[in-house]
Amino acid sequence: MSSALTSSAGETGVPPAVMAETAVNQARAAEPDASVWVSANAGTGKTYVLTRRVLRLLLAGTEPDRLLCLTYTNAAAAEMSRRVFDELAKWAVSPPDELAVALAALEGAPVGDDMLARAPTLFARAIEAPGGLKVQTIHAFCERLLQRFPLEAGVTPEFEIMDEDTQRQVLRQCIDQVLDSAAQPGDAPLHAALKTAVAFAADGQFDALLDAVLRRRDTLVDLLQSEGDENAEHDARLGGIDGGLRARLGVGANATQVGLTAQQADVLSPADARRAADVLAEGTKTDVARGAMIVAVSNEADAARQVVL
Numbered sequence: 001m002s003s004a005l006t007s008s009a010g011e012t013g014v015p016p017a018v019m020a021e022t023a024v025n026q027a028r029a030a031e032p033d034a035s036v037w038v039s040a041n042a043g044t045g046k047t048y049v050l051t052r053r054v055l056r057l058l059l060a061g062t063e064p065d066r067l068l069c070l071t072y073t074n075a076a077a078a079e080m081s082r083r084v085f086d087e088l089a090k091w092a093v094s095p096p097d098e099l100a101v102a103l104a105a106l107e108g109a110p111v112g113d114d115m116l117a118r119a120p121t122l123f124a125r126a127i128e129a130p131g132g133l134k135v136q137t138i139h140a141f142c143e144r145l146l147q148r149f150p151l152e153a154g155v156t157p158e159f160e161i162m163d164e165d166t167q168r169q170v171l172r173q174c175i176d177q178v179l180d181s182a183a184q185p186g187d188a189p190l191h192a193a194l195k196t197a198v199a200f201a202a203d204g205q206f207d208a209l210l211d212a213v214l215r216r217r218d219t220l221v222d223l224l225q226s227e228g229d230e231n232a233e234h235d236a237r238l239g240g241i242d243g244g245l246r247a248r249l250g251v252g253a254n255a256t257q258v259g260l261t262a263q264q265a266d267v268l269s270p271a272d273a274r275r276a277a278d279v280l281a282e283g284t285k286t287d288v289a290r291g292a293m294i295v296a297v298s299n300e301a302d303a304a305r306q307v308v309l
Helices: 003-007 016-029 046-059 074-093 096-107 113-128 138-148 164-182 188-199 206-215 217-224 231-249 257-267 270-280 285-308
Strands: 068-071 134-137
Touching: 016 046, 046 074, 046 096, 046 113, 068 074, 068 138, 074 096, 074 113, 074 134, 096 113, 134 138, 164 188, 188 206, 206 217, 257 285, 270 285
Parallel strands: 068 134
Antiparallel strands: none
């Protein structure tokens, strides 16, 4: 549950009993001495609970540089860090009476003189801690770990992480080099692969097809990679892939491209396709193009059916 629910039940319409249970569960999750796992939907207050847990750990005497908070996104890391420092900043300037009330609300009970004395100092200590208060993404933490232990991790010392623009440029260069090689008939397997890919790419969709394949390249490598050098084993693996794909798509073992194309005519006849195109013709430029594509596919399917018949 969110912090808003714990403070304004009347506004949200949540029953008081639910609010009380939520407050108890949030307090348990923020208990410094407990090891807890919090599972909740987005927007229900996980960051609120984590922030309270960090604050209570600091109040309990944990040094700021001993804390590590990991998030999935930079935005989440920045938000959590902001909440923690905002609260610490308030403690640094609050009068003793107000501070005692705030700490009692956080701890769920009146606090002792040691916490009252420690709280105003935590803002400066968190800022001055070596490396600061560590609230970062998982990726940033892993990068830092690899930079500290590159040899143990098997990476080049002083490596740098490519930004997204550089990644796209390098990937584009690699793709262009492979396509240049594939365009040469001398490389028979690569040339045949390119011809197959082009045949299955609709107009202007080759890059999209290539991008989809690259996103699943690890899966494709696992499927196609043969543990041995024997052609029979490799062919058997390909046969298994072919059978699995046919089963998933509902395609028979004896199905042909012409036959599959002909079956499309049973789904949408040329007359139906023309009616759909007429409706789309009244829409946007994209709608008109899609209508033309529907007609073209329907005509191709009808022609294939005539061949089959």
